Amino acid sequence: MPPRRLAAAVVSASAVTALAGLPALAPAAQAASSTAPASGWKARPxxxxxxxxxxxxxxxxxxxxxxxxxxxxxxxxxxxxxxxxxxxxxxxxxxxxxxxxxxxxxxxxxxxxxxxxxxxxxxxxxxxxxxxxxxxxxxxxxxxxxxxxxxxxxxxxxxxxxxxxxxxxxxxxxxxxxxxxxxxxxxxxxxxxxxxxxxxxxxxxxxxxxxxxxxxxxxxxxxxxxxxxxxxxxxxxxxxxxxxxxxxxxxxxxxxxxxxxxxxxxxxxxxxxxxxxxxxxxxxxxxxxxxxxxxxxxxxxxxxxxxxxxxxxxxxFLLGPWTHLQASSADLSGAHVGTMDELVLRWMDRHVRGVSDRALGSDVKQVTYHEIGGGWRTAPGWMPSSVSARTFQLSGTATPGTPGSLVAATPTSGADDVHPVPVAGLCTRSASQWTAGALAVPPCEDNALNDSVGTSWQTAPLASDLHLMGPINAQLFTSSSRPDAMLSVHIEDVAPDGHVERLTGGWQVLSHRALDLSRSRTLDGRLIQPYHPFTEATQVPMETGKVARIDVEVFPTGAVLRKGHRLRVTVQQYDVPHLLAPLPQVVDSLGSVVTIHHSRTYPSRLVLPVRG
Incomplete structure (x- = not known):
């Protein structure tokens, strides 16, 4: 996008459009690059x-x-x-x-x-x-x-x-x-x-x-x-x-x-x-x-x-691999639904103009989504019946730069520290996402550097592809040296060559750990999307040395981890420049050391939505 200037604002057009959630050019200017619908439907000239x-x-x-x-x-x-x-x-x-x-x-x-x-x-x-x-x-x-x-x-x-x-x-x-x-x-x-x-x-x-x-x-x-x-x-x-x-x-x-x-x-x-x-x-x-x-x-x-x-x-529902800035002019090649403009026209022609379109239901499925790590897929709904809950337990010993394990069987007990590193998150896909795409820096699409200042656990190389579709719960039994802190959780795909791709993330302030189970989501009887009230009345500081269960709502994704890759979870206390603690929380969390406990007594784990 060419740099332009808003009157009275020293910002580039790319930054402005990132904040506005708009392309620099009108939607009509996007390239007609996507594959045509299966029926051969064509837009009116x-x-x-x-x-x-x-x-x-x-x-x-x-x-x-x-x-x-x-x-x-x-x-x-x-x-x-x-x-x-x-x-x-x-x-x-x-x-x-x-x-x-x-x-x-x-x-x-x-x-x-x-x-x-x-x-x-x-x-x-x-x-x-x-x-x-x-x-x-x-x-x-x-x-x-x-x-x-x-x-x-x-x-x-x-x-x-x-x-x-x-x-x-x-x-x-x-x-x-x-x-x-x-x-x-x-x-x-x-x-x-x-x-x-x-x-x-x-x-x-x-x-x-x-x-x-x-x-x-x-x-x-x-x-x-x-x-x-x-x-x-x-x-x-x-x-x-x-x-x-x-x-x-x-x-x-x-x-x-x-x-x-x-x-x-x-x-x-x-x-x-x-x-x-x-x-x-x-x-x-x-x-x-x-x-x-x-x-x-x-x-x-x-x-x-x-x-x-x-x-x-x-x-x-159409879910694609784009940031806020990219959404309206996104490349839909391979989705077989036409361009974004064509989708808008088709939807409005059918439901506003009232034009018959018998092929719409077969061309555009209930859900069309791009699997991170794979390609475009369709589904009869979001989290359809083919999605089931799968659990991985934290196990072994994890230190910065040396991951512990994620296992499906009985875990090895441990207590692993997460240290406060105020620059954590700075060079990650998270930084790009939470500036609407304005800070998209290609080298930062590899989370390996960021993981080195966090605490990670990962699986052995996967024996088969692992398809994810939906939200994730990171249930972490935690203690803290201070009354408060935050857990920043990255769910990642580690390739055989060591490249680390962040698939999605979640965040949870320890003092806001209270759950509203009536508004939380379960899958196969397991909590998969916790709902926290985030009110002043439900806020409870941590007691030093006391272990508390912290359910971190990890935002939904559609992704595939290929055979031979590893599933990794990395935990940190900061996600910069995304999040900033309110001033009282800054005081309560200053210098905190957070410990993640995992054992039979403290079953810290990931609950994943796996599509069969």
């Missing part, structure tokens, strides 16, 4: 140009004016084509007019859709105060759809779909849950499910790799004067002032509260209001969920799909 009307005012029920760009199919002379068309609504906080970003999907407009791109309240060219998925912003989503659906729009036939990436994927769930008139389908690309657990405070520490930069991006983009300021100075000035007020009333206090260990450091009403998993049961329109195995929202994406499927909503 482009039959229109694009005519754009900027900053159209959309008045909300409380009187606040939001601004939207309206992209319409155009005739050869560039003027809007006559007639009414189905409408695609996209909502963004990143300033739809910001240089270096593009929210337009010309591919859809050229094939007979109108796209409405709205700056959410308090961002871009819209008035009001931003509060990131707050109740009023959620209501705005419903009202924008109904505005686009209305017969008062001469370009709308009343059928509406939702489309967007990252933030523009998350808000689709809040909009759809309110059942706005005219809404027929949605296509969220890399949405969060539970914003606290997925990204803000994974394991109970604050995301320092992405969240501050993300809030900074929204703030910076919001301080770019609206394009209409030249013709409407009063309106442009009012919007700018609203954005300044929002920065002082929302962004600054939110970060401050989390870092100092106040309310925003814990899960509670603030995060629950903003989590799609809290409203997904009210979503009834057909939904195509796209996730990434190295995405910021790796945890929540399959959970959203599973809930929709369980509720009987027509849905599909």
């Amino acid at each position: 482009a039959t229109y140009g694009v005519a754009s009307t900027k900053d159209v005012p959309v008045r909300m029920s409380d009187g606040t004016v939001l601004r939207a760009d309206v992209l319409r199919p155009a005739k050869a002379d560039g003027t809007p084509a006559p007639g009414r068309f189905p409408v695609i609504v996209t909502q963004t906080p990143y300033n739809k007019s910001a240089p270096g970003l593009s929210f337009e999907n010309d591919y859809l407009v050229q094939r007979g859709y109108v796209q409405v791109i709205a700056d959410v309240r308090g961002t871009g060219s819209s008035l009001g105060t931003w509060d990131s998925f707050g109740p009023r912003e959620q209501l705005d989503g419903k009202e924008i759809v109904e505005w686009a659906h209305s017969s008062a729009r001469p370009w709308s036939n009343g059928r509406v779909g939702l489309y967007g990436i990252s933030y523009g994927a998350i808000n689709q769930f809040f909009t759809a849950a309110q059942h706005p008139a005219g809404l027929r389908a949605m296509f969220p690309i890399v949405p969060a499910g539970d914003v606290y657990r997925d990204v803000v405070a994974s394991g109970g520490q604050i995301d320092a790799g992405f969240i501050p930069l993300w809030l900074g991006l929204v703030t910076t983009a919001g301080l770019v004067p609206p394009a209409y300021t030249a013709t409407d100075p009063a309106g442009g000035t009012a919007a700018l002032l609203d954005h300044v007020v929002g920065a002082t009333e929302f962004q600054g206090p939110t970060i401050g509260s989390a870092v100092t260990g106040d309310a925003q450091a814990y899960d509670g009403p603030f995060y629950r209001t903003r989590s799609p998993l809290r409203v997904v049961d009210r979503v009834t329109v057909p939904t195509f969920v796209v996730g990434g195995e190295y995405d910021l929202f790796q945890r929540g994406e399959p959970m959203l799909y599973e809930r929709l499927r369980a509720n009987g909503v027509p849905t599909r």
Whole structure:
């Protein structure tokens, strides 16, 4: 991606788009490189140009004016084509007019859709105060759809779909849950499910790799004067002032509260209001969920799909080997589903336009996912009946640089120390993932160097391929020399040549070890996805020298470890630059030495979802 500059921001376009979850170019610019669907389905050709009307005012029920760009199919002379068309609504906080970003999907407009791109309240060219998925912003989503659906729009036939990436994927769930008139389908690309657990405070520490930069991006983009300021100075000035007020009333206090260990450091009403998993049961329109195995929202994406499927909503799930930055323009070669744009068009044609597509069900399976270490696979669901629980016990003696063992049989007793190394995680795939792909450094895709400052256990060379599909529980019996610390867990594939590939990870603050078993997931009677409340009331410091069971939720993955490879788990106390302890936790964990105990009394183990 060529470097560009946002006005008033000293960041490159690649970094900005990483934070926004968007490609530097419009989705229509991606290469048509993927293998065609099995049925031979082909996308309709482009039959229109694009005519754009900027900053159209959309008045909300409380009187606040939001601004939207309206992209319409155009005739050869560039003027809007006559007639009414189905409408695609996209909502963004990143300033739809910001240089270096593009929210337009010309591919859809050229094939007979109108796209409405709205700056959410308090961002871009819209008035009001931003509060990131707050109740009023959620209501705005419903009202924008109904505005686009209305017969008062001469370009709308009343059928509406939702489309967007990252933030523009998350808000689709809040909009759809309110059942706005005219809404027929949605296509969220890399949405969060539970914003606290997925990204803000994974394991109970604050995301320092992405969240501050993300809030900074929204703030910076919001301080770019609206394009209409030249013709409407009063309106442009009012919007700018609203954005300044929002920065002082929302962004600054939110970060401050989390870092100092106040309310925003814990899960509670603030995060629950903003989590799609809290409203997904009210979503009834057909939904195509796209996730990434190295995405910021790796945890929540399959959970959203599973809930929709369980509720009987027509849905599909695509999970690929990409970061947040790569998702919307991802290479789908070998997946046999077409390009991402073709998938969006096909989904919208079927469910918004109402075009018959009998081959859709056979071409695009319930789940299409890329196995890390292998290739594209399909499944009748996420974690179908062919997935079973398999357990490996920690065994032997592990020291930094010398792994202990992972065994299926009775373990050898031991107590292995995990020392505090504040640079742990710096050169890993985790660092790339949790900066949305901005810190992708090829040499750091080998976790071997990082493992040398951690404590590891690994299997003997595998006698057959091991296929994983789902979340993992690292159940570790732990003691600590200090009242608190964090366990950062890497699940890895060690090749015969010594290359170490990180497959997925999980994190858990020791004082937040309390479990809510009613919301935890089991497989074959074994705990495989622990759920921790992460509230102040359930936080209990460690007692020095006392062993406690710590269940670390390791985020879901699809991967295969080939015959002759080894499965490794590495434990550390830090994951830099991803996570930062709130200040009270820094004090409680300073200089901590954590010990992992494994024996018959303390059966530390991994519980894995193995696909047969």
